[in-house]
Amino acid sequence: MARVVVDVMLKPEILDPQGQAVQRALPRLGFEGIADVRQGKRFELEVAGPVDDAALARIHEMAETFLANTVIEDFIVKVESEKAEKAEESK
Amino acid sequence: MARVVVDVMLKPEILDPQGQAVQRALPRLGFEGIADVRQGKRFELEVAGPVDDAALARIHEMAETFLANTVIEDFIVKVESEKAEKAEESK
Numbered sequence: 652m653a654r655v656v657v658d659v660m661l662k663p664e665i666l667d668p669q670g671q672a673v674q675r676a677l678p679r680l681g682f683e684g685i686a687d688v689r690q691g692k693r694f695e696l697e698v699a700g701p702v703d704d705a706a707l708a709r710i711h712e713m714a715e716t717f718l719a720n721t722v723i724e725d726f727i728v729k730v731e732s733e734k735a736e737k738a739e740e741s742k
Numbered sequence: 743m744a745r746v747v748v749d750v751m752l753k754p755e756i757l758d759p760q761g762q763a764v765q766r767a768l769p770r771l772g773f774e775g776i777a778d779v780r781q782g783k784r785f786e787l788e789v790a791g792p793v794d795d796a797a798l799a800r801i802h803e804m805a806e807t808f809l810a811n812t813v814i815e816d817f818i819v820k821v822e823s824e825k826a827e828k829a830e831e832s833k
Contacts (some may be wrong), residue, residue, distance in 0.1 A: 698805060
């Protein structure tokens, strides 16, 4: 079973109050040096069957019509193998 | 300015009603073949200054104490160059 990740983030020109709230809280908590924070959504889809071009095209359409609001949000579709995911885990 | 990404996902053993709602909606919308969906959060941090081991250790601590609830959530810290981000964009 392959994992496909869809990252949905507000477009750069759209105000992100959630991210701003996080950024403003950081110095109070002792974390300096973070110039900006943007908060978005991450969807991990477990795809049954092969992740070929047709499947990716369908997932792209799904992200565009359902997972993201493309008026205010950008999205990125990434194929992520289980092994790469494990290697990346910092904890 | 370097970008560091913190992905926060519910632990696998924790029920994810948001992800389930998405997964159940997909067949109704004509998207078949997605076995599971998990929804999480993605934080994009713009770091002022070099992203060295000390900075990453601080971001790791920040993620652990503030961005994620480690009782129910796992997190991954990734350094993402601006160029890699652009190459990955599907749209």
